[in-house]
Amino acid sequence: MPDEYKSEVGIKLEEEMIFKCDLGQIKMNNLFIDEQNKKSIDKIGPNPTKLLALSVLGCLAASFAFCLRKKNFSVSDIEGKAVITSKRNEKGFWRLKKIDIKLDPKIDNPRMRKIADQCQKIFEQFCIISESLREGIEINTNFDY
Amino acid sequence: MIIISNEIKTKVGIKLDEFESQMIFKCNLGNMKVKDCYIDEEHHEEVDMLGPNPSRMLALGVLGCLSASFIFCLKKRNMKVDDFRSDAEVTIARNEKGFLRIKKIDVNIEPKIEDPETLKRAKQCLKATKDGVSFFEQYCIVTQSVRAGVEVNVNIEI
Numbered sequence: 001m002p003d004e005y006k007s008e009v010g011i012k013l014e015e016e017m018i019f020k021c022d023l024g025q026i027k028m029n030n031l032f033i034d035e036q037n038k039k040s041i042d043k044i045g046p047n048p049t050k051l052l053a054l055s056v057l058g059c060l061a062a063s064f065a066f067c068l069r070k071k072n073f074s075v076s077d078i079e080g081k082a083v084i085t086s087k088r089n090e091k092g093f094w095r096l097k098k099i100d101i102k103l104d105p106k107i108d109n110p111r112m113r114k115i116a117d118q119c120q121k122i123f124e125q126f127c128i129i130s131e132s133l134r135e136g137i138e139i140n141t142n143f144d145y
Numbered sequence: 146m147i148i149i150s151n152e153i154k155t156k157v158g159i160k161l162d163e164f165e166s167q168m169i170f171k172c173n174l175g176n177m178k179v180k181d182c183y184i185d186e187e188h189h190e191e192v193d194m195l196g197p198n199p200s201r202m203l204a205l206g207v208l209g210c211l212s213a214s215f216i217f218c219l220k221k222r223n224m225k226v227d228d229f230r231s232d233a234e235v236t237i238a239r240n241e242k243g244f245l246r247i248k249k250i251d252v253n254i255e256p257k258i259e260d261p262e263t264l265k266r267a268k269q270c271l272k273a274t275k276d277g278v279s280f281f282e283q284y285c286i287v288t289q290s291v292r293a294g295v296e297v298n299v300n301i302e303i
Contacts, residue, residue, distance in 0.1 A: 087152050
């Protein structure tokens, strides 16, 4: 892998505060960013805050699975949850304060548990996203296995 | 979403979707009308990917937030854009320890505005505040929170 690489995304206004994502040739029909509808049931896509949380969550889960894979272990399942807390700053603007992550990988045997414990200590270093964001946002990771 | 006075909590979830690679996750977005949202860390060629990888997802978060904030700034005066598109380029580079990190996100926003009054307001939205960022950027929760760790450059063509 080179020392530096670039990727691109785009969006286009669909209506009011709903944007259609342009993900190039990725096999995804319609992904919308919905800042219009407030209720989850009315939304046709995540808002930017949820996209950011999904990005952190996906990156951490993949980094953990990657760490296990490097030791020749495969998880049969991983579930993850993220809770984002937004708070007003001293000037009254909303800012993301913290993201609480919970990862729940299915660990099948004691040997794998031992490796998972080792991975817990190092896997975050391999996550491009969370480690890039930590300067500005508190990110806490918790495991349940 | 739970609002407790000056604090908001939102939730998302993921689940491993594909056993073989261990690198494709299905998003859980609650009751939202989104059928297939995947985070794909397995494939490297766009044409093979089932969904964005985390860095593209982060870029979409920043891009969506800045775009909505700009339109929101116009909407505050009951004004609208005639058309709108924007794009973001994410640069990933190794840090001094050799780990890959997001180095910067370059955002390009292209609103189409014909009406002179709306154009005037758009220029107000672009005015720099004391903090050195445009007025509309102050309203973008994601970008302003990300900026402490990641360089975000915004270019608007009006």
